[in-house]
Amino acid sequence: MSLISTKGVSKTYRSHSLVGASSTKVVLDDISLAIEEGETVALVGRSGCGKSTLARLLVGLESPSAGTVMFRGHAVDTLTRGRLKDFRREVQLVFQDSPSAVNGRFSIRAIIAEPLRHLTALDDRQRDARVSELLKMVQLPADLADHLPSQVSGGQLQRVCIARALAVNPKLIILDEAVSNLDIHLQASALELLGRLQKETGIAYLFVTHDLRLVKRFASRCLVMDEGGIVEEIRSADIALLKHPAARSLLAAILPPLPDRRREEHC
């Protein structure tokens, strides 16, 4: 049974103009997908094609207008309270923009401990111990716990968000452009960290990105989205063979290929 899946999911937003006319916009159209335990799936597509909307639906932040999101084979909107808590714990989302994803007035300790307060019965002392353990897992110094978000770097804050997502031992983390704002070296080290955590914990990732360069390195399977639908699926090793025009234009965006390391060093 898949960890998470969708069947015919659509999402429509209604907007109202100043003169009172309303119009509807179909953002997701008939999406069916499945993510298995322990795998890494890339979800790629140009900006505005609906990736983040799908990510929000998959973690239950929004409901589909039609179709079903299923967690371990059960429709999310019919989960019992106990299973709903499992769902909230087991599926976590890390956003692109870490500064706006955290409360600037909270210490790093409080930020990482937040899901522990809501979703576990740990007491204060146990929570502090878990935060120390998580900082170690994401290779951040222990004294960072007392800092405010404004006192740490962008790369460190992204690791804080990853630590927060890991806090409750999720089975799936959806990374919505989670490394897109980092420079190429920080991206590489964040992906290495995520890969190591996957080996240690068996966690699955849905890696949402518009940057095909990162897909081959990180995911085993790649779903291509365009205009609210999934238009192609391919093994990540074969992304050069993608056919759909939307996928071809993403490929064209990464040409010429990454600069040759050796040549770069000589420049």
Ligand SMILES: Nc1ncnc2c1ncn2[C@@H]1O[C@H](COP(=O)(O)OP(=O)(O)O)[C@@H](O)[C@H]1O
């Ligand atoms: N709450 C909303 N109300 C109206 N339109 C929205 C809302 N959220 C997203 N959209 C629209 O849905 C489309 C897809 O957005 P999004 O899911 O953020 O795409 P992506 O993450 O692929 O860039 C965009 O055109 C966006 O303007």
Ligand SMILES: [Mg+2]
């Ligand atoms: Mg997005």
